[in-house]
Amino acid sequence: MLVGSDGAPDPELVVAWRGGDERAAGQLVHRHAAALGRYLAASGATSADVDDLVQDTFFKAFRGLDGWRGDGSFRGWLFRIAGNLLKDRFRQNKGRIFLEIEEHDIAGSADPAGELAADETGRLLQQGLLRLPRLQREVFLLRVQQGLEYAEIASALGSTTGAARVHYHHAVKRLKELLA
Amino acid sequence: MIDCAAMRDRMPEAARGTVSWTGAEVAHLATCTDCALEWRIVRAGAQLHAGTAVAADRVAAAVMARLRAAPPERSVIRRLPWRGSVIGLLAAAASVVLILSAPRLQRPRAGNASDTATALGILPELQALDDGQLRSVLQSLGSTAADATPGVVPHLEDLTDSELQLLLHSQGGE
Numbered sequence: 462m463l464v465g466s467d468g469a470p471d472p473e474l475v476v477a478w479r480g481g482d483e484r485a486a487g488q489l490v491h492r493h494a495a496a497l498g499r500y501l502a503a504s505g506a507t508s509a510d511v512d513d514l515v516q517d518t519f520f521k522a523f524r525g526l527d528g529w530r531g532d533g534s535f536r537g538w539l540f541r542i543a544g545n546l547l548k549d550r551f552r553q554n555k556g557r558i559f560l561e562i563e564e565h566d567i568a569g570s571a572d573p574a575g576e577l578a579a580d581e582t583g584r585l586l587q588q589g590l591l592r593l594p595r596l597q598r599e600v601f602l603l604r605v606q607q608g609l610e611y612a613e614i615a616s617a618l619g620s621t622t623g624a625a626r627v628h629y630h631h632a633v634k635r636l637k638e639l640l641a
Numbered sequence: 642m643i644d645c646a647a648m649r650d651r652m653p654e655a656a657r658g659t660v661s662w663t664g665a666e667v668a669h670l671a672t673c674t675d676c677a678l679e680w681r682i683v684r685a686g687a688q689l690h691a692g693t694a695v696a697a698d699r700v701a702a703a704v705m706a707r708l709r710a711a712p713p714e715r716s717v718i719r720r721l722p723w724r725g726s727v728i729g730l731l732a733a734a735a736s737v738v739l740i741l742s743a744p745r746l747q748r749p750r751a752g753n754a755s756d757t758a759t760a761l762g763i764l765p766e767l768q769a770l771d772d773g774q775l776r777s778v779l780q781s782l783g784s785t786a787a788d789a790t791p792g793v794v795p796h797l798e799d800l801t802d803s804e805l806q807l808l809l810h811s812q813g814g815e
Contacts, residue, residue, distance in 0.1 A: 483705055490701040498695035508693075515695050519704045524711065582685040590689075605653045605686035633649075636682050637675075 471535035479526060490519050493536055496607060497543050503602050504547055505591055514550065518543040533616030537609060541617045544599055582640065589639040597632035600625050643669040645676050652680055656687035 469477075469488070477485035497515045506514055521542050522529070529538045590598050599618060603609045604625075609617065614625040643665060654660040662670070670677050 486705065486708070487701045490704060491697045494695040494697040494700055495693070498693045499690045502690040502693045511693065512695060512700060516700045516703050516707075519700065520707050523704065523708055582681055583689060586682060586685045586689065601686065602689070605656065605683050606689050608653060608657050608659075608687075633679060633682065637678050640682060641678060 472531060475526060475529070475531075475535060478523065486519075486523055489535070493539055494519075496536065497539055500540060500602055500607060501543055501547060503587065503590065503606055504544065504598060505551065506547055510550065514543060514546055517546050521546070534609075534613055536607075537603075537613050537617030540599075540603060540607070540609075541619070544595075544618075548595065585640050586636065589636045592639070593632055593635060596620075597628045597635070600628040601632040601636070604629050643673075645669075645673060648676060649679055652683040653687065656680075656684045 469485075471489065471492075474485040474489050478489070494515050497518055498511050501511050501514050502508065518539055522539055529535065590601065593601070596618070600614055603614045603617060604611070611622045611625045611629075614620075615622045618625065620628075648666055648669065651660055655662060670680055
């Protein structure tokens with residue numbers, strides 16, 4: 462259970478927001494926005510889209526809190542919504558998001574946030590991730606970038622712990638082939 | 642002896658700094674090329690887009706503004722204080738529908754008083770049709786059941802109500 466610097470765990474903030482406390486919703490946004498942004502960026506969202514997608518993710522989450530059963534983590538649920546939104550965006554753009562990111566990375570142009578732009582492994586990894594099947598990419602990022610346990614990943618993706626492990630294994634195997 | 646699989650399992654945590662490698666594990670990473678490559682990937686993955694900046698204040702304000710304009714969605718059922726009764730009634734209604742429609746889902750059997758059997762009783766000539774004839778009749782009616790799956794012979798009980806009705810009319814029944 463994730464507890465923020467203010468001490469209130471996510472489920473308590475969710476209950477508070479349900480009771481009309483806007484500050485609680487604001488705290489949830491501040492707590493998870495950066496992680497969502499990183500996840501979306503690594504999943505292929507353009508830098509111009511990240512803020513919008515993060516905003517849409519929270520809007521959908523707060524509007525549909527009845528859909529969160531509380532048995533998985535709130536953050537995991539946010540990742541699930543974000544992944545679905547990105548998938549929709551990708552469909553709308555007919556793949557242009559991925560190509561855009563790929564060209565950006567291959568060209569090696571300066572990264573405004575200074576995030577591993579000069580790191581060859583990081584760039585190769587980003588290119589490799591965008592070539593993975595969606596589930597493998599999501600599991601890899603949730604495990605490695607976000608540090609979620611397999612059970613939490615399974616809950617976030619509506620899968621099983623065993624399936625999450627298998628996706629991770631295949632993702633790493635393919636990334637090794639690409640980076641070897 | 643280092644267990645490569647166990648070590649790789651801990652790599653995400655090690656990359657995030659929540660666990661540390663032992664001296665033996667560090668030495669292993671220097672000699673096992675496969676583990677070293679995976680460690681390089683996991684370390685890079687843990688740092689991927691670490692500098693991504695999200696304007697949390699702006700996002701929070703925008704989300705709140707949108708939420709005020711459109712309050713949280715709540716299921717209609719959940720809003721009802723007597724939702725338990727509603728669910729019970731819905732379940733009872735579903736049971737009745739299932740009971741009434743169950744005979745249509747089964748193959749006709751002797752003594753089965755289904756709608757299909759009733760139709761067959763009214764029109765014995767339908768019962769006399771062989772599979773090829775039944776397919777021809779269905780195709781002439783434009784039935785989807787006739788061409789849904791190549792090689793699969795249609796059955797009367799597979800037809801929808803409207804298809805059965807068409808068939809009965811085509812054979813001079815009601």
